[in-house]
Amino acid sequence: MMATTEAGPRPRTGVTPVSRRRRTLSERIYVVEVARGLAITIRHLLRNLFGRSAIGTSRFPETAPRFPPRFRSRHRLLKKEDGTPRCTACMCCATACPAGCIYIEAAETPDPTVEKYPKTFDIDALVCIYCGFCVEACPCDAIRMDTGLFPPAGLERAEFVDDKDTLLARTGPKEPAAGEPGGVAPLSGPWLKKC
């Protein structure tokens, strides 16, 4: 039993004596406290069964998970107005990537106004750490992580590698208008024609 009073100055041993409240009679015979505990648990049970449920579990495969609006999900590549990829194969994202999950092969385009384009653009979702540095690094806003997708379970490693067509086919959320919260400033400026 812990001492309830301290006698004299505290000894300099580094030990802090803690005075504990002596348990009251009703606490010592357990019955009342047990009944109080039982009331708490049954209250939870009844509320979850019949009242406003406090269960936070999401029924994942049936119900889509809710992510915060700026959740970094799987990548997508954006297109120019003519449908070609915005990416210029500048390798900024692959350079910025700390995991090294982006593999780009550049190629010449027939369009004389565009310097190069990515012939292949692969992202390995098993290697990606979802840091978002590629999005930050891209000078052309060609890659984003706003699809709301995350890697599903798979049986083959190859299933997790996204190629260029997959990335281009993905869509983002409904774009908020510029000026709205979350809206992206409209792409403009002479440099953007190159992207």
Next chain:
Amino acid sequence: MSPFAATIVLVARPVVAAVLFLNLLPVLIWLERKGSAYMQDRVGPNRAYVPGLGLRMGGLVHSLADVLKLATKRELLPAHVNRRFYLMAPFFALFSALLAYAVVPFADDLRLPSGAVVALRGIDLDLGILWVLAAGSISVFAIVLAGWASNNKYALLGGLRATAQMVSYEVALVLAISGAVLAFGTVDLAAIVRSQGDLLLGFVPKWGIVLQPFGFLLVAATALAETNRAPFDLPEGESEIVGFHVEYSGFKFAMFYMAEYMHIATQAAVLVTVFLGGWQIPWMTTETLVSSAPWIVPAGLAASAAAFALVGAACLRYHARNRTRWRDSRRREGAVLSVVLGFLPAAACALLFFAVPGDAPAAGPVFAAVAQSTAFLVKTLLVAWIFIWIRWTLPRFRYDQLMTLGWRALLPLAILNLFATAAVALLVG
């Protein structure tokens, strides 16, 4: 009764009793999992389903899946164990848990119109409480045997903790239940239950809990310790102190697991039998039930047919809501349930309604037996639920607290209760 019929009855009685109680097992496991989940703001098991039928039944199928999984698991025999005793221990655990059921009566004696009397309990023994206590003490052997034969320090320590706990609490249990024995003047469970059909002051059922309220609390606490469950689950202590079945896996582990739930059912059944009126339905004696059979049997059958039909309709409504949610066989669940739980039983009740006249000579006794065993099972389930409820509420006792409570609180109180009961019995006569 002809010798042949007598033999059949002799064999059938333990089987019926065992089946009656074994069927509680998946229900108890389900109650435990689902109940604890809702108490902790979780959903609990709800995913396993029967392929093809899509039956999930709110997680009830999980018990089946567990048994299948554990039964098909590789049988592992550690090299360092004492083989014979290691393999014996799980059987002991299950056997001792099953043993106590045998003498618990689940309905009044069935008096057939032919004059034959069938006692509705596994074995017609008047040892009653003594048998239950003896079977309870065997269960500790299983645990010690498992701990020792595992040849593992942690398992042995778990087994020793179990022994110390069981020995300490059995003393208090025996003394506390002796109060009830004094109050009823017999150890025969059938006689105890029968005397609980009387009324005190003309309106209070003379249940053991009314005669021995304090004894009930003591026996409930010690019974909880006998089941080795929280707050007295030191032998097992799954989360921090390693328990006696650490070397067991697969079906051998499943047997310990089942034995635990069997112990809950046993202790609940004994508590109900001694303190909560056993199979007695308050204010309704067996004679009342038998004599009211001519009108209550058809009325009850019609009412149950209607109730089952309503259940079927509710399942169909669930089906209509649920049908599009799944893309596999689970979308059929509501339809299957409506047939299995609703329309089939409803049809059976309707058939019985037309086939069985309420004034048939056997209808009365059979109805009484069915009603009483239903009452007994409902009470047992309620008490078992309280055990489960307590497990998910209270933290585990520390070992010294456990011993203090057993020897310095429960034992003196049990002795006090025994003396007080004896004094009252002496004064009242």
